[in-house]
Amino acid sequence: xxxxxxxxxxxxxxxxxxxxxxxxxxxxxxxxxxxxxxxxxxxxxxxxxxxxxxxxxxxxxxxxxxxxxxxxxxxxxxxxxxxxxxxxxxxxxxxxxxxxxxxxxxxxxxxxxxxxxxxxxxxxxxxxxxxxxxxxxxxxxxxxxxxxxxxxxxxxxxxxxxxxxxxxxxxxxxxxxxxxxxxxxxxxxxxxxxxxxxxxxxxxxxxxxxxxxxxxxxxxxxxxxxxxxxxxxxxx
Numbered sequence: 001x002x003x004x005x006x007x008x009x010x011x012x013x014x015x016x017x018x019x020x021x022x023x024x025x026x027x028x029x030x031x032x033x034x035x036x037x038x039x040x041x042x043x044x045x046x047x048x049x050x051x052x053x054x055x056x057x058x059x060x061x062x063x064x065x066x067x068x069x070x071x072x073x074x075x076x077x078x079x080x081x082x083x084x085x086x087x088x089x090x091x092x093x094x095x096x097x098x099x100x101x102x103x104x105x106x107x108x109x110x111x112x113x114x115x116x117x118x119x120x121x122x123x124x125x126x127x128x129x130x131x132x133x134x135x136x137x138x139x140x141x142x143x144x145x146x147x148x149x150x151x152x153x154x155x156x157x158x159x160x161x162x163x164x165x166x167x168x169x170x171x172x173x174x175x176x177x178x179x180x181x182x183x184x185x186x187x188x189x190x191x192x193x194x195x196x197x198x199x200x201x202x203x204x205x206x207x208x209x210x211x212x213x214x215x216x217x218x219x220x221x222x223x224x225x226x227x228x229x230x231x232x233x234x235x236x
Contacts, residue, residue: 006077006125007031007052009118011110012085014040014053016181020206021082021213022046033074035067035085058085058110059102068117077124080217082131083111083155091147100147107151108158115162119170128170129217132159136178136230152176156226163224171223173216178230180204199232 007030013022014036022032026049035056036043043053054070057063071078087106091099115130122128135152142149156174163172179194182203186194195201212227228234 005031006079006121007033007075008080008082009033009035009071009078010082010084011035011056011058011114012037013046014038014043017177017206017209018082018084019046021084021210022051023049024210026051030079033071033078037085056085058106060105061109061113064105064110064113065117068114071114071118072121075121078118078121079125079127080129080131081114081118081122082133082213083114084133085110086133086135088148091145096147100151103147103151104154107148108154111155112158115158115172119166122166122170127220130162130166130170130172131213131216132156132172132174134174134176134226136176136228136233138176139228139234159226160224167223171216171220173222173224174226175209175212175216176226176228176230177209178233180206180209180229197233197236198230199235202231204231 008025010018010022010032012018013034019042022034025032031050033052033054034046035054037056039055047053052074054067056067085106087103089099089102111132132155134156137149138153138156159172159174166172178198182191195203208229212229216222
């Protein structure tokens with residue numbers, strides 16, 4: 001595999017924003033490796049288009065390390081890593097510690113270990129990026145989901161540390177979106193309440209996220225930065 005065709009690794013790309021980004025990159029002729037947790041019809045479609053799809057369990061160290069070994073067997077270099085894998089887990093009374101460990105593993109331990117153990121793959125590319133995907137909720141905190149919020153805040157801190165560690169060869173940045181896409185089961189009352197939280201008041205879909213990702217991949221002078229994608233929620 002030549003340096004010009006090194007793939008971009010996207011974790012959590014089996015659905016929604018991650019899937020959209022994988023499809024857009026494939027449209028542009030960019031090779032892609034994705035991770036997914038649950039098998040879906042869209043995974044087969046990505047494979048038909050040439051993507052390498054690897055099932056992964058990021059809930060514990062052994063699952064993360066097994067995934068890293070799979071990636072190393074598939075390529076001898078990477079153009080970028082996009083840490084999109086995420087978990088929205090209820091912090092149920094009596095089960096808070098388990099929820100915290102799970103969220104920490106998916107949102108912090110997986111990116112931490114993947115960055116460390118795949119950095120040599122990134123260094124094979126003339127231009128290399130790591131993009132962490134955080135959440136706009138980090139700005140304010142969350143009374144209902146403090147563990148989720150804390151794990152995403154920790155991911156933003158990892159951005160600063162890895163940007164310093166890997167400069168100048170690898171740029172490391174964060175995208176922190178608010179809600180981009182509703183779920184099919186979201187009712188009208190929830191949708192209205194959620195849209196009112198932003199100044200722009202729209203459901204933008206995955207396109208603005210991909211545009212932001214593309215900006216980071218194409219810009220040679222941005223590292224250690226968190227780009228907020230929230231429709232002006234901070235203005236409300």
